[in-house]
Structure formats: C-alpha cells, structure tokens
Amino acid sequence: MSKKYDPLKPNFRTLAWMLGPSIILLCVYLIWPIIESFRLSLFDWNGLDKSQKYAGFANWNELIHDPLFWLSVKNSFILLIVALLIQIPLGLSLAILLYRGGTRFRFFKMTYFFPGLMSTVAIAILFKQVFDYNYGLLNQVLQSLNLDFLMQDWLGDKKLAIFTVALLVCWQYTPYYMLLFLAALNGISSDVEEASAIDGATNWKYTRFIQIPLIKGAIVTAVTLITIGSLKYFDLIWVLTAGGPESSTEVMASYLYQMAFKSYRVGYASTIASALFLIVFLTAIFISRTTRKVREA
C-alpha cells in the first residue's frame, strides 16, 4: 500500500471510455484539420493531382500581397463593426421594451424571434427577392410611396452591397441578442427594482444606472459572440451574392471557398484557411484579455 486510496481517481479504463470518444473526434475533425491546413499552405496543389509540390512560403507571400484577400478581411470587419453598432443597441432596446411590456408584450416577444428561426440559406434566397432592383419588394414599396429617390440597386451596387448584407445579418441575429439581454434583465432581482423605485428613479435612470450595469456580463458575451461569428461569416453571403458584384462582398470564408472549390487552388485556399484561423484565434484572445476586468467585476 504505497499510495493513498483516492475515490476521485478513476482507473485508466474508465477514463478511456469516458473521454476517449470525444477526444478522438475532436482530434480527427478539429485539431488535425487545422494542422493539415497549415501543412497544405506550404504546398502548391490543385487538389486532384497525386503529387503536392512543396512551395515553401510562396502562398503566404502571395497572400500578404493579395489585394482581394485584404478586401475580404476588410469586408469581414465591416460586417463585424456594423453588427456591433446595430445589434447591441437594438437588441438591448428591444429587450428593455419587452421587459417593460411584460405580459402585455408577450405576443411581440414570440414574433420578434421569427427571423432567428429560418435557415440562413432560406433568408438569403428570400431577400434576393426583397432587394431585387426591378421586381424587389423594397424598391416597389418605395416607388408606391413616391420615394423613388431612395430606390437603390441594393445588391448590385458595389459600394452598397456589403452594407445591405450587413443589415440583413442584423435582421437575422438581433433577436438572439434581444433574448439574451431579456434573460439577463429577468435575472435582476425585483428587490433592486423596488428599491430604486422607492428612491425615485425614473424609468430612464433605472435603465441607465441599474439595468445596463447589472447585465454587463451579457453584453460582453454578446460582443464576443458577434465578433467571432462575424469573422466566420459565409452562408448568407455565398447564397445572396457569392461575393459579388466584382468581389465587393467577398469575405474571408467565401474567398477561401472560391479558391478551393472553384479555382482548384487548394494550397492557396489552405493558406487563407490558416490565416482565418489565426485572425479568429488572435481576436478571441484579444477579446478575452480586454473583457476580463468586466467579467470578473
């Protein structure tokens, strides 16, 4: 009896069956692919040939000097910034509205979540019809209201398209953050509300000085989710514009897809994939660093 008996210590077989399957799947489908992407990024390969030609850092060198790649990075960050500027304030306002409305707004609460229920592909196909220049809902409504001057080629205009896409992303995801904030608001003890009412706080003051500070944690969570999510954006753009017109709505993921499965430049696509991973990873570290104080407070 050399070691003390520890009831918390599993024997190897127990540990193996409990952890094994999850760990193996994560290795096969997450960890190995990341490493493989980095490996492939050093090769010149079309995905079909048997031989992969070692190319050193040629792909990385090309990437750094590729204006299209940087455009896609810029577009990804436009999506991110628009998402943060619209979804957080809008989601928060709607949550406060629903909170104040209480049971009176039960119907609103139910229907506000609708945009979050449809698949992204379906949303993209539907809004192609909404944004169509000639026959789209939006332009025809504007026309019938004699607001012709507001009519735009929402998805065809190179300058405008990325913002149209960004607004649509907000339409789809704001309901999630609204409900996230609403759940946080409901988590505030009613004692706090009563105390501040007795102290004479107005609605606005209560929201500004009590509610918002108390749901800081939820706001940080929303910022994190929006940031990571925006950098990975793909489905909506692929179906709605496929990166066009003239690459004006290209984002990192769509550029990657284009290179791998349309241009058959698998090595270069893997370079984009690796860069995407690095950008998401570094951003996640940056966010967790900067928000640590808020989360711990």
Next chain:
Amino acid sequence: MSLLKSRSTAKIPKVYTFRRPKLSVLSWIVALLWLLVALVPYFFMIGFGFKGQNELFSSPAWKPPAKWDPVNFLLVLQGTYFRALLNSIIVVVVSMVIVVLIASSASFAFARLRFRGNAIIFSAVVAGLIVPQHTTLIPIYILTNKLHVYDSLAALIGPYVAFAIPITIFILTQFMREIPKDFFEAAIVDGASHSRVFFKVYLPLARTALVTVVIFNSVALWNEFLFAYVLTSSSNKRTLPLTVFDYQGQYASNTPAIMAALTLAAVPLFSAYFIFQEKLVNGVMAGAIKS
C-alpha cells in the same frame, strides 16, 4: 441557469406590490415598428408562393396574389421535399444521440474525476468553440473522400458531432459541477464504480441540461449549410437547407415555386417553436449565456 429563470417562475413573496411602469405611446410605436420589420418578409414570402409565374412582372411585389393558388406548394411537395426532410431528421437525430452519449460521459469526468491534465484538456476542448468550420473544410473534405463516405449522410455525422462537442461539454460540465458532491461520495461509499455513478446518478440528474444542449445543437444542425454543401452532392442525400438551395437551380424561372419551397422548409422549425416556445428559446439561448 439562474439567468434563464424567467420572472414568472421565480416567485418571490412580496409585501409591497410593485407595479410595472405604464407604457408610453412611443413604446407601442417602436414595438409595432419592429413587428413589421420582423414579419413583413414572411408575409411576402408566403404570398409570393401563391402567385402565378408571371405575376411577378405584371403586379407590384407587395400586392397579395390575384388568386390563392396552391399549385406551387403541390409542385414542391411532389419533389424531393420529404426526402430532404427525412435526411435532415436522420442526420440531426443520429448526431444528437452520439453527442449526448460521448459528451455527457466526458463532462462527468471533467466535472468530478481527478486525473492529470483535467483542467488543461478541459480548456483545450472549450477552446474548440472558436475554431472556424472553414479552416477545417479542405482537410475534412479530403478525409471524407478517403473514408469513401463522400455524398452520404454518414459524411455529415462526423463533423456535426465533433463541432457540437465543445459547447455540449462546456454546458454539461458546468451543470454537473453544480450537482452536490455528496451524491458522488455517497454512491462511492456504497461501492459503486465511477461508471455506475455516472449512469445511475449524474446522467439522470443532468436531464434538464441535456434537454437544453439537445435543443441548442439541433437547431444549429437543422440549419447547417457549409458541410452539407461540400460533403454531399446528389439530391437524395441533401438535407433541407441544401434542398432549398438546389431549388434555385431547379426552379430557376419559377420564383413563386422557390418561395413556396422556402415556406415549406420553414414549417418544421416554426412548428417546433409554437409547440415548445419557451423551451426552445431557452435552449437556443443557453449556448450563448453559458459561453
């Protein structure tokens, strides 16, 4: 879970009854305005589905159809709709069963057992949350071909399960940590093995958390596009979102039929929403709140 507790379920005895503030006219206006923004596209979609093929050109988009003709819906239902529905159900159910089985046991190990590297492995698993699917896409595509499962539902299960694992383990581990240690100790003292404690005590007690993760993951997988797009190609292997995507080519000149397809594709999840409303919303939110 405290955040999820809605106001109505958390009953606090009150001496002083607090009245909800009166709603200003502005509140109602804003509420109705957003209702319009959230709903109008759906009315448009459903109405459009009933329109004739050329009505698009002859009458404004916002007008209801001249004749409510269900022909487009029948057309879609005669196509691959039910096949796609079945495929989606199979993929989601199989993935969920596997995820629940393997992630719950791992969560138990992380939450209650002492072994070298517990904390580090757990953080590594949770870090998996931020891995972009796109980074893994090319290697997984190559792997799928090597395993000879390309263009089959089986091809989707692997990545679906793997990408659901981090969030599932994260939520379940936190939940299991909150189950009092006494349960664990009592069972061990009675001579139960760790496996037995997991199956007989922790798994049943984690039921509510399991429901949450199943809902959260199911909704995400139900709408998944990227892997299904890349790892399948023939129409009888496509899941619902992909079938909708393919309709664009199939009914290229018949936009109303595409709108009818979108409407029908939205039916399953909306039905689930009307039946399980609060549960579904809480499940979807759980992923967000916990991370």
